[in-house]
Amino acid sequence: MTRSLVIAPQWIGDAVMSEPLLARLAARGEELAVAALPWVAPVYRAMPQVREVIELPFAHGRLDWAARRRIAATLRGRFDAAYVLPNSLKAALIPWFAGIPRRVGYRGEGRYVLLNQRLPNPGGRPPMVAFYSALAGEAARGDERPRLAFEARVVNGAARDAGVEPGRYWAFAPGAEYGPAKCWPAGHYAELARRLHERDGLPVLLLGSAKEAALCRQIEAAAPAACRVMAGETSLMDAMALIAGARGLVSNDSGLMHVAAAFGLPQVAVFGSTSPEHTPPLNTRARVLWLKDELKLACMPCFERECRFGHYRCLSEVAPQRVEAALREVLPTS
Structure with a gap:
């Protein structure tokens, strides 16, 4: 061997x-x-x-x-x-x-x-x-996609420690290590959290690193009944397990987006400055919202950390209602 x-x-x-x-x-x-x-x-x-x-x-x-x-x-x-x-x-x-x-x-x-x-x-x-x-050193295969797996005890343990039940919460990953040109606005995340919570009564866990805790607290402050900040309070292993046990995930183009895709989770990914042609969530239960064709902004994708024009339209014009509709499309029907 x-x-x-x-x-x-x-x-x-x-x-x-x-x-x-x-x-x-x-x-x-x-x-x-x-x-x-x-x-x-x-x-x-x-x-x-x-x-x-x-x-x-x-x-x-x-x-x-x-x-x-x-x-x-x-x-x-x-x-x-x-x-x-x-x-x-x-x-x-x-x-x-x-x-x-x-x-x-x-x-x-x-x-x-x-x-x-x-x-x-x-x-x-x-x-x-x-x-x-x-x-x-082998020929490429078009159907390859990443796959991750946890034992049920890992997922159940992370959910128990977070005070939630597997399959009975949403997960948001609102941060992105690269910079704000990848991040859907905090106010949009808060509005989406309120909409999901009002319809289903399920909590929304805000996941990320300690660097993203302030952003998550901003979202929680705008939707306090719906959200719980977990950013910076869990290990990456536990954050991954919470994603694996969630009903669905909404994120930017980020590492946790790819984690959700590899677990086959229903998910919506909002792209702005980067391109889903390069780093898409490889998941049949994923929906990508990228407004390049609709907005016809010549700068998309710019791959910059910050918007050189200061408007971030590629992200701000993705409406929360549209993200919710896309998420509903990929949820199990039963």
Whole structure:
């Protein structure tokens, strides 16, 4: 059996998008360990094909040369192959230091010495699932989509700790690490929460990181009867479990959007500055609202963190009523 080490990407959404690659590798008999930063490691714990998750103690953006050498020394002789998913030079250092015989990845940032099986860098912004799956060296398949799974006890435990019942609450993920040009307005989220709560009487859990807690409190203040702030109060593992147990999720283009898609949850994703052609929620129960064709804004998609014109029309003109209607479309009929 081939023992393989996967060097994980640093963002939650990208980690989710790498699952089809890992499924391919496992299906052909490779035993997988994943080396991941702590904030994405829980994603790989929801992939049954991963035998081991190795958490990397690196700060975001730092080379940490000595620490990488130390970790590589503990891995020497354990693996036959390594798949380096990020394109950075530093991501390829551990497999090289560890002397892993076959080291696969894109050429990236001048990694000719570090990798010995290199793919040419693709142009533009390719779909991320295909981008990662190509590292398996197999022909692309159009039906691939990420899949995550938790045991029922994990989902039930997270719901119990949050004081809710599985299937009897909504989840919103109103933040986005990239910036405000990805974020549907807080007032729109609040109005949608009020509409859902008035119709179904179910609470709305506002999920996200500690950085997004202030935004979630703003939404809660505008819809106090409907909302509960969970951002910054749960681990990523628990947030993922709460998503898995929710009736449905509404989000921006974000990592938690991809988590919901991988659990097959009914969901609506609001896109603004980014494009669903690049990072769509790969889920038959997903609806995407992106007003490029309707608004005919020449700037869409701009891929900027903030709107250069200051109006954020690509997001603000997506009405809460429209999001609610899209969400109702994908809910089970029974």
